[in-house]
Amino acid sequence: MSNSAIDQLVGDGSAPHAGAQSGDLSTSPLLEVKALQAGYGRSQVLFGVDLECPQSGAIALLGRNGAGKTTALKTLIGEILPTGGEIRFDGLVATREATERRVRRGMGYVPQEHSVFTSLTVRENLALGAISQDTADGIEMVLDFFPKLGARLDQTAGTLSGGERKMLAISRALLGKPKMLMLDEPTEGVWIGVIEEIAERLHRLAREMSIIIVEQHVELALRVADHAYVMDRGKIVLEGSSKDIRDDPRLIQYLAP
Numbered sequence: 001m002s003n004s005a006i007d008q009l010v011g012d013g014s015a016p017h018a019g020a021q022s023g024d025l026s027t028s029p030l031l032e033v034k035a036l037q038a039g040y041g042r043s044q045v046l047f048g049v050d051l052e053c054p055q056s057g058a059i060a061l062l063g064r065n066g067a068g069k070t071t072a073l074k075t076l077i078g079e080i081l082p083t084g085g086e087i088r089f090d091g092l093v094a095t096r097e098a099t100e101r102r103v104r105r106g107m108g109y110v111p112q113e114h115s116v117f118t119s120l121t122v123r124e125n126l127a128l129g130a131i132s133q134d135t136a137d138g139i140e141m142v143l144d145f146f147p148k149l150g151a152r153l154d155q156t157a158g159t160l161s162g163g164e165r166k167m168l169a170i171s172r173a174l175l176g177k178p179k180m181l182m183l184d185e186p187t188e189g190v191w192i193g194v195i196e197e198i199a200e201r202l203h204r205l206a207r208e209m210s211i212i213i214v215e216q217h218v219e220l221a222l223r224v225a226d227h228a229y230v231m232d233r234g235k236i237v238l239e240g241s242s243k244d245i246r247d248d249p250r251l252i253q254y255l256a257p
């Protein structure tokens with residue numbers, strides 16, 4: 001895929017993103033999360049999460065099952081309203097913003113489950129994602145990015161393989177031209193031969209935009225991301241460059257079931 005095609009997928013082509021409503025943000029983080037608390041009803045899951053995402057590059061969010069990773073992403077996109085703390089995105093407070101507005105302001109989200117409409121075709125799924133650009137152009141660009149989807153355009157998404165579904169979900173999110181893409185387990189249920197292809201694409205995207213990747217494949221996540229956060233019981237317990245985190249003996253301890 002050419003650089004100009006990536007530029008068209010990820011925004012206005014000027015990286016780092018310029019933060020139109022909010023002055024010069026080229027050096028400040030795109031996302032700043034402070035002391036975030038959230039949960040489900042009376043059951044609190046996040047107990048003061050702090051994290052930052054730069055204007056471009058990927059961060060990994062790691063942690064064992066139930067650590068609160070999905071809950072953190074759901075709170076960032078606004079599916080769950082926090083009970084404490086602050087989310088700042090692209091220079092503006094987003095803590096209580098509606099999901100729709102967050103998406104319009106540049107947050108993209110590929111959930112862990114139900115990330116495509118299984119009864120709609122691949123083409124229809126993509127058309128739903130192409131809110132801010134010409135559908136035909138957008139579809140051409142994502143097919144350049146994930147050519148495997150090209151032969152599947154008129155198939156219903158329910159008939160796709162695990163890897164193709166993830167590619168479709170990522171493509172759909174990209175068609176919304178996000179500044180930041182949050183991916184919850186993008187290689188879950190994906191055949192090993194396709195995992196590398198997805199990782200390579202995410203690595204390429206991260207040069208141009210901000211990515212948060214939640215992954216069980218820790219080695220892959222640390223390869224895609226420059227910086228990593230490790231969660232345990234709703235708190236960030238370890239943070240650092242991916243290289244430092246990879247070498248930290250506490251990583252295994254926090255990931256052990």
Ligand SMILES: Nc1ncnc2c1ncn2[C@@H]1O[C@H](COP(=O)(O)OP(=O)(O)OP(=O)(O)O)[C@@H](O)[C@H]1O
Pocket residue numbers: 040043045063064065066067068069070071072112
């Ligand atoms: N809808 C819900 N209602 C009540 N509790 C929930 C709900 N969803 C998740 N939880 C609880 O919140 C905690 C964190 O779950 P979460 O899905 O955020 O973890 P995770 O780190 O994404 O785990 P996994 O790696 O298994 O995806 C768990 O104890 C889980 O049981």
Ligand SMILES: [Mg+2]
Pocket residue numbers: 069070071112184
């Ligand atoms: Mg999860």
